[in-house]
Amino acid sequence: MDEETKVLRDYLIFTVPHVTVLAGAVLGVLMIVGIPVNVALGIFAILYGLMLTILGLIIRPHVSGNTVYRLSMAFFVSLMIVGVIILFYGG
Numbered sequence: 464m465d466e467e468t469k470v471l472r473d474y475l476i477f478t479v480p481h482v483t484v485l486a487g488a489v490l491g492v493l494m495i496v497g498i499p500v501n502v503a504l505g506i507f508a509i510l511y512g513l514m515l516t517i518l519g520l521i522i523r524p525h526v527s528g529n530t531v532y533r534l535s536m537a538f539f540v541s542l543m544i545v546g547v548i549i550l551f552y553g554g
Contacts, residue, residue: 505548512540515542
């Protein structure tokens, strides 16, 4: 395993769980407050995707040539797009 892949692996292992817990807490608060499920899920997806994208941009100088990094960034951005679609067209 090359050095870029190790850095990316460590990044994903140590940061993504923290972001997941934070975004999940926001989702829980939104649902407790009584916001409709579609709106809460849309906000969750946008927030989660945004936080993951920001973290991905922070690590970019270290792993920008890695294929897994590019795929994960595409997934993070698509998560935000899906959140917008759910928010506006979710019913």
